[in-house]
Amino acid sequence: MKILVINGPNLNMLGIREPGIYGKSSYADLVKLISDYCAERSVDVDFFQSNHEGSIVDEIQGAYGKYDGIVINPAAYTHTSVAILDAIKAVGIPTVEVHISDINTREEFRKFSYVSLAAKKTIAGKGFDGYLEAVDVLLEK
Ligand code: CA2
16 A cells, blocks of 8 residues: 655644644654554555645646555645646545644635545544544555
């Protein structure tokens, strides 16, 4: 099993600001947490973070034929990006959407997710543990 974890805009700033919403841990801490979890389960994992919508689309397209699953936190693009939705549909790779915060109990504009229309499951409000749950979802047959 080979999975790709994609994080969208500003998630490289984790732990630097807004700890009340996103926690105190950094993006490097997140990568280590997921890497260790995957290693214990013999899952190969790669990571990609970008602040650019087109780069995320390119990465999803590049995953075709290479990965068995995608875990994605599209961040702000969750609520705006038909291009990322279409890319996930185009490659047909099982994809689990993750949000650190609970997007359903924040501002009204965060309640709609384009990506959820193609995701196998959406996990929100569980902090970094949501990414680990997403790996488990991809491991379920
Ligand atoms: O809860 C999530 O994981 C979000 O995807 C995070 C996005 C937000 O636009 C979504 O509605 C929900 C924002 C990520 C911003 O990350 C920051 C990290 C540190 C400091 C400030 C923002």
